[in-house]
Amino acid sequence: MTDSITIISYVTFIFGISALSYAIGWIFRARWANIAGTTAMVVATLGNLAAFILRWMETYWLGYGHMPLASLYESLIFFSLTIGIIYLYVEYRFRYRVIGFFAGLSAFLALAYASLPSVGSQIQPLMPALQSNWLIIHVMTYFFGYASLTLAFCVSLLFLLKSAGKNPDDGFRAHIPGFRTLDDLTYQLVMFGFLFITLGLITGAVWAEQAWGRYWGWDPKETWSLITWFIYATLLHARLMRGWEGKRLAYISILGFAAMLFTYFGVNLLPGLHSYL
């Protein structure tokens, strides 16, 4: 019987194929490649979901039963899953496939990182503080937010790419959707992402109150997620109230994404001890 870790290694590969196909479809205007990209993306996302469910079952077989959202490895698996889901929804609804390259690449990178030995893929039993339904809601809302903000970052990159050359409609730039579309898409993804990281912050606070008797403690991870939140709140005000668009908005989106990445990965490098990730 295959285990979830093996499935994930296939899924990593398929996300890579998907990114590559979308890239070919984008640069050579090849319709078949775009279709291949979408197909690979669907297969990879479904495979990712299957691996997630299988790992969930594996935790029970080991007698540790818990939803696999409790270690860096498990969170990365869920991260790539949410990227796949949200990207497919965006493609279905807006029909732009250029973003697929970036989405596939992000999911691929997340899973490639998960496969590093230092990340540690073994299933661990949950310590008592992590046995909470709030943990599940907390992590899930955060990763839907993270995935959405990651895609917003991808769209912002596309925006900068399109505006970098003399003519936004020459060569491969011609296939990037128009400025207005990119701008709207960034805003919509940020809106959704912001709503979800807010829910993540809130459920985190509720959980912390239940587990440790305080809803906020200025621990580095908490502080960095607040920093991220402040940056995206700035973006929303700049866009809604001051009419910021285009490059300026793209820069804030990139800044916010950098803060988000640091919240996710970088905080471990700082002094202090946040629970488990």
Added chain:
Amino acid sequence: MNEPIKSVDPTDRIWNFFASVKLSVVLLLTLALTSIIGTLIPQNKEAAQYIQQFGETWHRIFGTLNFYDMYGSWWFQLLLALLIVNTIVCSIERLSSTWKVIFPEKPVYKADRFRKSQYRRSLSDTRKPEELKDSISRYMEKRFRHSRVEPLENGFRVYGEKGRWTRMGAYIIHTSVLLLVLGVLISSMFGYEGRMNLPVGETNNTMILRHSDARIQLDFSLRCDDFSITHYPGSGRVQEYRSEIAIIQDGEEVKNHSLIVNDPIRFRGYSIYQSTYGRIPEDAFTLVFAEAESGLETRKKAEKGEEVPLPGGRGQITIQDYTNNFNFRGHNLGPTYLAMMEPTGESPRPVILPVEHPNFDRMRQGEFIVRLENIDYRYFTGLQIARDPGIPIVFISFVIMVLGFFITFYMAHRQVCIEAVRKDDGKTEISVSGIAANRRPGINMTVKRTMERIERILKRHHT
């Protein structure tokens, strides 16, 4: 030139300063930036640790800038206070214009604005506008809260509008932010928190406050009736620890609770958490002496404080002390007994007996290697007790905030205009265009859906 008139009245100028969204963008980014400091410098540690880490000079500079208790520092609190004033002034400043949008005396629709909208779709039909007028305007009436039909020279125009009230969304969000800050303020002013270690079978009503180490008498007592630990099968990891807690008030047992992590007891404004646990050794054990050379072992039952003769009458040893955490050259050895050994004819020397490291005494390279066996333990449960009247306010603000986001993000104020105009070629051009508060792109979908509905209506007309 049409320079805006700068007011000289200082109150006006202060007001205008705080009424600007530019200020809030600056403040939000400044808060984000400065918050980083507290994640780079460990907070609220001992001075010695800082001096070692940063050196004397930097230590003094950081201390002066309050970097060691950054989030409680006056300047960080000032930034937060500015944000609050900013939010309030901004909201008041805009309230009247928002009010006029929500409750207009007579709604005005500007056809120009719709024509310039980037969210616009059109199609053409062979019938005359008058033939379509009824069904389109009926649809708009049904679909939108407010709608109005205007005749045109060779056609007509219908406006539809909904979600005016969602303009209040920003106020809902900002109110929730203010409420959140209020809750946090109440927490920090009136909340307190402490701990109580309660051995199984004992009753206590004194908690030790965090930070100050002051003792507080509660007006109820807690009794620990039992304590148990479950381990994961096949691994030594703790799965759960659980205390049976009884709450006693005025001599009466008022509540029983099986307490585990993540499921605190809520009692009259207090929250009681399962925080840690530990073992208190009873003062009886067996001392084991192993001869360093031969490995020959001798066992003696003993109690704390008792003088125990060493094998062969070669001196004596006394177990004097016990500590839960013994620190040896930077390593935590865990629960440890401390003894004093007096070999005959030599000066007394300390012996360290960590319970979990039975071979530790080998390091001393003495004549005997001493260890302990058969130690009797009793568990104590480590409770954390908190009272925080800010929590309900904070949690209510969370609910309001999410509600506010939902309203502002997904139910924005939108207006749609449909024009049907007879062209020179005899065909009728039907266009749908939309505008939304603050150019929200969601309007694109509204326009698209409206167009789809219109197409369907036109088709039905045919048959």
